[in-house]
Amino acid sequence: MELIHQGKVRDLYRLDDQRLLIVATDRLSAYDVVFPDPIPGKGIVLTALTRWWLNRIEAIVPSHGAPDLDAELASLSVSKWPDLADRGMVVECCQVIPYECVVRGYAFGSYLKDHPDVAPMTRFETPVFTPSTKASKGHDEPVSFEAMRADIGEVADALRALSLSLFNFATEVCSRAGITLVDTKFEFGYGQDGQIKLVDECFTPDSSRFILATDVEQGIYDSFDKQIIRDYVDQIGWDRRPPAPRLPPEIISKTLERYRSIQQRIMETL
Template sequence: MTVDLPLVARGKVREVYDAGDGRLLLVASDRISAYDSVLPTPIPDKGRVLTALSVWWFEQLAPVLTSFGASHHLVSADDVPASVAGRAMLVRRLDMLPVECVARGHLSGSGTKEYERTGAIVDVALPPGLVEGSRLPEPVFTPSTKAEVGEHDEAIDFARVEALVGAGRAAELRELTLALYRRGAEIAAAAGIVLADTKFEFGLGADGGLVLGDEVLTPDSSRFWPASSWAPGAPQPSFDKQYVRDWLTSSGWDRVSPPPELPDDVVAATRERYVAAYEQLTGRRFA
């Protein structure tokens, strides 16, 4: 992927270029990360799936954003260099807020582990008797810090969010995050998918307004489970990169040394899950 624009940043999955006029070009690679590490083996077409799904979700979520006086950062997915067509978005340049806004509608992953220890997820108390995969009584806001490549996200309480962005903005982030999650979960449910949890990132536009940025409701940023097989009490089959996490755990990787190459069958199965998520959610064929 050759882009004749100044490189602004290189993340775990994306490259960001300065497109001029207050715009950025976000290019999604086929890299995959897990446990805060970028794996050495790419997943074919992953960047195209992430881009196409984000573009679709920005359209679906626009009414929710408008109701909050907010917007999204997407300018165009068509007006991009030919070398990155299908895997790039032209977006507005934002002043990004230093919080990952996580919404959970089901108990899973690190949330389950903390709940088993404390009965809560950071400062969000949960009722007794929940197990892996349980639906929560109401979706909850469990934010985290935004880690640099190779570092670990840190779950934080709401008071920390207030300290980082101010009390008013923190309340706005929580309410908008939960509203977006509810709408996303509703759309996913209609497609036979459980949206267990997800994360959103927000920034401020030139006018100071709140803007939804980065990617939205993709298999990289969300846990998607087939509704037909959802059964609390055990890890769930998924359309997301949990499959890769599970393989890494079974491989004996210590999460400290460089991660191992993924076998061909794991690569193929992971690609299949990403494509299936796109096709089932959107009702469109991935080509």
């Protein structure tokens, strides 16, 4: 199989003109830099959650995944990944629209950096769409919706509407599991039939910020993602420029624990 792309987290293999094998590795990136130490098992969590959500959002937007495609996974093998069945997905090869479609229900993360006078976890009356460019190298930059629309045209309106619908749907689902969905990002592309498809990952802790609703009520903002890593590297004073520092084993195991616990909460409660 031909490895056609290595993203920060995923490896993409071409199966044929129409299909790709996406493998979620255990690589971790923070501040857009990939760390030398993987988080063993993280890719399995990402794939399980993406599959789970893709099956539930079909009524809102079709995705690059489909049960018949996924069934083919059993016939594939990649020597590097003995656990391919758990971390791989066979998907439709799409023409990716180069924007990260970010939706926020609350002000957190990079939003606070861009809006220093807004208090953390200020709830937006209705979720806001804050797209960013998908830089092929380096950092993704926030762009106005108007700039996105000037670049890609009316499809921007469709992507915004779909992103908001997906976010509202997941907000409701997560709230039933006692989880506050703070923000998330999506990628879309054109499928073989020219239709818009959701691609990449979906409501994973790499793409989304989840916080326990009971924590939010108490003003505790511990999210189920790589926040542990960000806190650690900030504490040791890393300048956020490559190379990323090595991670102590307890930081690695705590991070994996966080990823696994949000997976359980979502997939087992609902």
